[in-house]
Each structure stands twice: as structure tokens, then as C-alpha cells.
Amino acid sequence: MDKQKKIVIVGAGEFAEIAYEYFTHDSEYEVVGFSVEQAFLIHNTLFGLPITPFENIENVFPSSECEVFVAVTFTKLNRIRTRLYQAAKTKGYKMASYVSSKAFVWHNAKIGENCFIFENNVVQHFSHIGNNVILWSGNHIGHRSVVRDNCFLSSHVVVSGYCVVGENCFLGVNSTLNDHIVVGKNCLIGSGSLVVKNTEAGKIYTGSPAVASKVGTFRYFNIH
Numbered sequence: 001m002d003k004q005k006k007i008v009i010v011g012a013g014e015f016a017e018i019a020y021e022y023f024t025h026d027s028e029y030e031v032v033g034f035s036v037e038q039a040f041l042i043h044n045t046l047f048g049l050p051i052t053p054f055e056n057i058e059n060v061f062p063s064s065e066c067e068v069f070v071a072v073t074f075t076k077l078n079r080i081r082t083r084l085y086q087a088a089k090t091k092g093y094k095m096a097s098y099v100s101s102k103a104f105v106w107h108n109a110k111i112g113e114n115c116f117i118f119e120n121n122v123v124q125h126f127s128h129i130g131n132n133v134i135l136w137s138g139n140h141i142g143h144r145s146v147v148r149d150n151c152f153l154s155s156h157v158v159v160s161g162y163c164v165v166g167e168n169c170f171l172g173v174n175s176t177l178n179d180h181i182v183v184g185k186n187c188l189i190g191s192g193s194l195v196v197k198n199t200e201a202g203k204i205y206t207g208s209p210a211v212a213s214k215v216g217t218f219r220y221f222n223i224h
Contacts, residue, residue, distance in 0.1 A: 003030035007096050008061045010035045010054060010084050011071035012046055019071040019098070019116065020047060026101050033061055035068075037084075054084070063092040070095075070114055073134070074152040074170045077186060077221045082150045082168070085114050085132045095131075109141075112149070130167075148185070166201065188217050 007029040009016050016034060023029045034046050038053040045051060052060045057068075068088045072081035089095060095113040099105060102119035109123045112131035120138040123129065127141045130149040135141070139153050142161035147153070150168045158176040159165065165177075166185030173191040177183065184201030194208040204213040204220060217223070 001026070001028060004028045005096075006030050006032045006061075006066045008033050008035055008052075008057065008066050008068050009071050010057075010068055010088060012036050012040075012043070012051055013071075015073050016071040017046070019069060022098055022100065022116075022118075023069070023096075027098055029067070029096060032066060035061075054087070057088075058091050063094070066093070067096040068093040068114075069098065069116070070132070071116075076223060077170060077188070077217055078132075078150045078152055078168050079221075079223065081134075082132055085150075124161075142179070154191075186217050188220070 005028055007023060009019050009031060012034050020031050023031050033049045034051045035054045035057045036051060038055055041053055043051060070081050070084045097111060097113055097115040099117045100119040103117050103121040105123040106125045109127045111129045114132045115129055117135045118137040121135045123141045124143040126144045128146045130147060132150045133147055134152045136155045138155050139157045141159050144161060145159050145163040147165045148167045151165055153171045154173045156174045157171045160177055160179040162180045163177045164182045166183055168185055169183055169187045171189045175189045175193045177195045181195050182198040184199050186202045187199050188204045189195060190206035193206050193210040196209045199205055202216045202218055204217055
């Protein structure tokens with residue numbers, strides 16, 4: 001595949017290494033470097049490419065020449081990835097998205113910026129994936145469903161038709177939403193949980209059928 005665009009990956013951990021692999025072998029992007037915040041800069045290179053302090057990334061990789069992808073998982077219920085995504089946009093960068101060549105995305109589905117969609121995802125008719133969303137491998141996003149900004153869906157999650165997943169949510173492995181479910185923002189849906197009713201914002205839901213925990217996500221993730 002011809003490398004027509006240059007990209008800098010923000011992050012230097014496991015997800016950043018995975019993003020490097022996928023962008024390198026299954027996209028039109030050439031990865032030219034990495035970037036982390038100065039406080040987390042331990043090494044100067046990764047895969048033979050420079051790791052630049054995020055605070056002055058624009059001096060090394062100008063926004064006129066490079067796009068950016070923020071490769072951070074769901075730390076602090078997606079807050080860290082979201083903060084860096086917004087900071088990169090403020091610096092003037094165009095935010096890249098990756099969609100695996102082995103994913104199925106229907107032609108009228110919409111996918112936002114700074115998204116990463118792994119292999120074997122199914123994104124159906126008129127569904128909408130917001131900005132800064134991670135779909136790990138093997139998820140199903142049903143017809144006319146919406147996954148709003150800054151969410152992280154792990155693997156083998158089923159979002160049935162006409163659902164809405166609110167901002168900043170995390171959906172665990174093998175969790176399932178029935179048709180027409182609305183998941184409030186800032187929710188955590190535990191692995192293997194079956195959601196049969198709409199959820200309240202800021203809650204942790206586990207079980208089948210899923211019920212809310214007494215501890216909310218803000219306390220669980222120590223978010224202030």
C-alpha cells in the first residue's frame with residue numbers, strides 16, 4: 001500500500017506499538033515518530049523512530065506535514081486520551097483514524113476522527129461512530145446505533161439496533177445491549193453483562209441482566 005500521508009503516534013505504550021503495526025502494514029500512513037508528555041519520556045526512540053515531547057511536538061513534526069493519532073486506552077475512563085486528543089487539535093493537527101481492511105463498515109455508516117477500528121468489527125447501516133472512539137476486535141454495532149465521542153469498546157461487544165452509547169463509556173468484553181438501549185454517559189458496562197434497560201449516567205453495570213453497582217464510575221476511576 002502506497003504511503004501517501006505521514007503520521008505521529010501520541011503514546012509509547014502497548015497500544016502505541018499496536019497502532020504502529022497496524023498503520024504501517026494496513027494503511028496509507030507512514031509512521032514518522034512518536035510523542036509523549038515530557039514527564040513520561042523515558043526513551044528517545046521506538047522502532048528506530050524519535051519520541052518527541054508532546055509539549056513541543058509541532059516544532060519537530062509540523063501540523064502542515066503530519067497528522068496525529070492518540071494511542072491511549074481507557075485510562076481514567078478515557079479522560080487521558082480525550083485530553084491529548086483535544087490538545088493535539090488545539091495545536092492544529094488533523095486527527096487520523098484507522099479502519100482495518102478486515103473490518104466491515106457499511107457505506108452509509110459514519111466514523112469520526114481519532115478512531116481506531118480493529119479487525120472483525122461490523123458497523124452496520126446508518127450507524128454512527130463519534131470522535132475519539134476505540135473499537136477493539138470483533139464488535140458488532142447494529143443498524144442506526146450511535147456510539148458517541150470518547151468511548152472504548154473492548155472485544156466481542158454487541159450493540160444491537162437503534163442503541164445510543166453516551167460519551168466516555170467503557171464496554172467490557174462480551175457485553176451486550178438489547179435493541180433501543182440508551183447507555184448514559186460515563187458508564188462502565190462490565191464484561192459479559194446483558195443490558196436490557198436504559199442506564200443512568202456515571203454508573204457501573206454488571207450481571208445478566210445488568211444492575212447498577214453502589215460505586216459509580218467517578219469514584220471507581222478517581223475522577224474529580
